Amino acid sequence: MCIFSACVFLGVLLLFAPCRCSECPLACECFAVTHTVKCVSVDLLAVPDNIPGYTRNVIITGNNIHQVGPDPFTELQNVTNIILSNNRITELASHTFAALTNLRSLDLSANRLVLIHPEALSIPGSPLQELNLSRSLHNFTALTDLATALRWGGLWGLLRLDLSGNLLALLPPGMFSHVPALQRLLLGNNSLAAVYAGTFSGIERLQMLDLTRNDFEAFTGDALQELERLGNARIFLGSNPYACSCESRDFVTWLNKTKSRVDADAVRCASPEELADARVQGLTVRAIGCVVPVLAEVTDLTLQTSYVFLGVVLGFVGMVFLFVLYLNRNGMKKWIIETRDACRDVLEGYHYRYGIDSDPRLGHITAGGSRPQRHPGLSQQLPSDTCVVQGPTETQVRPVVTSPPVNS
Numbered sequence: 001m002c003i004f005s006a007c008v009f010l011g012v013l014l015l016f017a018p019c020r021c022s023e024c025p026l027a028c029e030c031f032a033v034t035h036t037v038k039c040v041s042v043d044l045l046a047v048p049d050n051i052p053g054y055t056r057n058v059i060i061t062g063n064n065i066h067q068v069g070p071d072p073f074t075e076l077q078n079v080t081n082i083i084l085s086n087n088r089i090t091e092l093a094s095h096t097f098a099a100l101t102n103l104r105s106l107d108l109s110a111n112r113l114v115l116i117h118p119e120a121l122s123i124p125g126s127p128l129q130e131l132n133l134s135r136s137l138h139n140f141t142a143l144t145d146l147a148t149a150l151r152w153g154g155l156w157g158l159l160r161l162d163l164s165g166n167l168l169a170l171l172p173p174g175m176f177s178h179v180p181a182l183q184r185l186l187l188g189n190n191s192l193a194a195v196y197a198g199t200f201s202g203i204e205r206l207q208m209l210d211l212t213r214n215d216f217e218a219f220t221g222d223a224l225q226e227l228e229r230l231g232n233a234r235i236f237l238g239s240n241p242y243a244c245s246c247e248s249r250d251f252v253t254w255l256n257k258t259k260s261r262v263d264a265d266a267v268r269c270a271s272p273e274e275l276a277d278a279r280v281q282g283l284t285v286r287a288i289g290c291v292v293p294v295l296a297e298v299t300d301l302t303l304q305t306s307y308v309f310l311g312v313v314l315g316f317v318g319m320v321f322l323f324v325l326y327l328n329r330n331g332m333k334k335w336i337i338e339t340r341d342a343c344r345d346v347l348e349g350y351h352y353r354y355g356i357d358s359d360p361r362l363g364h365i366t367a368g369g370s371r372p373q374r375h376p377g378l379s380q381q382l383p384s385d386t387c388v389v390q391g392p393t394e395t396q397v398r399p400v401v402t403s404p405p406v407n408s
Contacts, residue, residue: 047073109136
């Protein structure tokens, strides 16, 4: 019996012992039973290209691999999980994981990604469900590359995305709209100070959002709308330096009224000093010093009401004026015609005077405004005993007889 038990024990040890056969990469450990290959802290400079085809789990961590390309994975259709964390990876080439048609989980955390090809995450059939990029984006360029890779990667089945610990200061609007099935989004331990309109558009199935340990002092109107549109998602907002002042009035009001699932107990004031560590939920506008703005709001509402009333009065006066014009339209037409004729007469008079002033031959016109008329049959100079009489239609020349003086 003892011999049998010893044989069984040795068999179990051999069964689960690492296989160091010729198929296993150098300096790595291969486990045939669990279909796992481990290459941990063995100073690899590249992903081994002779990983066994039966492998389902690839664990390569703690090495000095700077670039990852598609070549090592071309014959690994059975792989479902890959862990490439803490390898100092800086670049992901095009179609790096395209051959892994059964890949479910990809861990690239704790790397130094600078360049991510737009199709680096493209896998036919979109099998990827979990993507861990925590502490892996080296700069803002890597973030924009990731946004492009999410758009081009066709990750329709992605359920969990971890971007925590990347010192992110902002998120491009619509960055997650190309992963519509996303359920868990981890953005904790970054430097986010604001959420803009459209940041979370397109992710209608989100169940959990982590925004803890960022630099939020309050949430403005756009950010509150983005949080409200998440519906029943669990939202974690704790461990942020919230400023409980009048500037955060909208956030305080939203937190007191929202039906969203927020970790309200962890949302606490960091300033001012008198409200330090106080729960934001439950504070009143008076407690955060917004008494004067409230009165100003009432005054502003009264002023708006006055403007509305003034507009109504002016509109009524305008309607009455137009109605009066309509009733006197005939008289207005007659007045306009008479005014036009009078203006025409005045303009003709000005034109006539201008013609007289501009012609030097008419300079001897009498003050009475009469002008001499010349008969075409007369000579240039009339006799001194002849006067010119102008009739209504024509000019007549009459001789003037001079009578001799009568002697008495």
